[in-house]
Amino acid sequence: MYYTIFSDKIQNKMKYQIITYGCQMNKSDSERIAAQLEKRSYQPTDQTEAADLVIINTCSIRQSAVNRVYSKVKQIRLANPRAKLVLTGCLLFKDRKQLRGQVDEIWPAADLEIKPKNQSPKEAWLPIMTGCNNFCSYCVVPYTRGREYSRPTLEIIEETKNLVKRGCQAITLLGQNVNSYISKRQTIDNQEYKKVDFPKLLELIDGLSGQFQIKFLTSHPKDMSDRLIKTIAQSNKIPKEIHLPVQSGDNQILKKMNRGYTIGYYKKLIKKIRRAMPQAQISTDIIVGFPGETEKQFQNTANLIKEIGFSQIYAAVYSPRPGTAAFKIKDDVPSKEKKRRKRIILDLIKLPKKFSANKKSV
Numbered sequence: 001m002y003y004t005i006f007s008d009k010i011q012n013k014m015k016y017q018i019i020t021y022g023c024q025m026n027k028s029d030s031e032r033i034a035a036q037l038e039k040r041s042y043q044p045t046d047q048t049e050a051a052d053l054v055i056i057n058t059c060s061i062r063q064s065a066v067n068r069v070y071s072k073v074k075q076i077r078l079a080n081p082r083a084k085l086v087l088t089g090c091l092l093f094k095d096r097k098q099l100r101g102q103v104d105e106i107w108p109a110a111d112l113e114i115k116p117k118n119q120s121p122k123e124a125w126l127p128i129m130t131g132c133n134n135f136c137s138y139c140v141v142p143y144t145r146g147r148e149y150s151r152p153t154l155e156i157i158e159e160t161k162n163l164v165k166r167g168c169q170a171i172t173l174l175g176q177n178v179n180s181y182i183s184k185r186q187t188i189d190n191q192e193y194k195k196v197d198f199p200k201l202l203e204l205i206d207g208l209s210g211q212f213q214i215k216f217l218t219s220h221p222k223d224m225s226d227r228l229i230k231t232i233a234q235s236n237k238i239p240k241e242i243h244l245p246v247q248s249g250d251n252q253i254l255k256k257m258n259r260g261y262t263i264g265y266y267k268k269l270i271k272k273i274r275r276a277m278p279q280a281q282i283s284t285d286i287i288v289g290f291p292g293e294t295e296k297q298f299q300n301t302a303n304l305i306k307e308i309g310f311s312q313i314y315a316a317v318y319s320p321r322p323g324t325a326a327f328k329i330k331d332d333v334p335s336k337e338k339k340r341r342k343r344i345i346l347d348l349i350k351l352p353k354k355f356s357a358n359k360k361s362v
Helices: 024-039 063-079 093-102 153-165 198-206 224-233 251-257 263-276 295-308 336-349
Strands: 017-019 053-060 083-087 123-127 170-174 182-188 191-197 214-216 241-243 280-290 312-317
Touching: 024 053, 024 083, 024 123, 024 170, 053 063, 053 295, 063 083, 063 093, 083 093, 123 153, 153 170, 153 182, 153 198, 153 295, 182 198, 182 312, 191 198, 198 214, 198 224, 224 263, 263 295, 280 295, 280 336, 295 336, 312 336
Parallel strands: 017 053, 053 083, 123 170, 170 214, 241 280, 280 312
Antiparallel strands: 182 191
């Protein structure tokens, strides 16, 4: 185990606090770190002043999130100078370098094979992969979590079985891009598979005994295959709820974002999903104010939302992030305008959906 703190002699039931920022993957990592600490007799506390060890599980997706971590480190040092302070999670090299002198240790992300301390008895996060190969121009994940790594299928199956035995009713499979999951040479229940991709993994989990639901986050549109749509449609355990981030409704902006698909492709994908699952609830992510986004390009996004009728929209204003390709492009959309566009996008979620699976034009 790489956590050197774990080799310290533990006396009088030392206390730990984990502060988690960011996505569900970070929350899952924190559960695994907590399990390792409690295995070594640490006890949890939500009071920084009472903690012997404070761990900040960081997020680097936006610069504002990184700034918050810098501020939090100072707050903890003032509140509890005696506590050992550790950073982990998503950190760019330059942030690691700058923060190294302000904390006691910096850990890599939690090992996926560690058995977690699940926060809820009925729901669980289950990471099936980590990292990303897509290199969207606004995102630092490939630089903080590295390239894609998929967990062995058997490991995932066994963790699922254990969760179900303990009474877990909803399991969410996690990954930066779950539908690019691939695991080679697996022997499961005496059957050998040359490879297991995401549709096959879902089929295997769906076939397990027990009453539970399977959810997953996050899918990339370019990897949403016909097989995957069919698998979801035929599953008894997967809710017909699909989160499919489009990010923009304009082809030029999508190209600048390096998303790897067009709006025409995305619309066809939505049609396929709704033909297979007419009642499917489709949610999405939108970034407004990307460098160079004109009013017309923003309106293309608004029009796409009106046409498709998403069940939920997670909207964010573009934030320049050092280390990304987009950081080199002038951030020329004023902050006030970004906020206005975000308000418009969120208001559109209240409109009735107009998209038809039988619509001929795309």
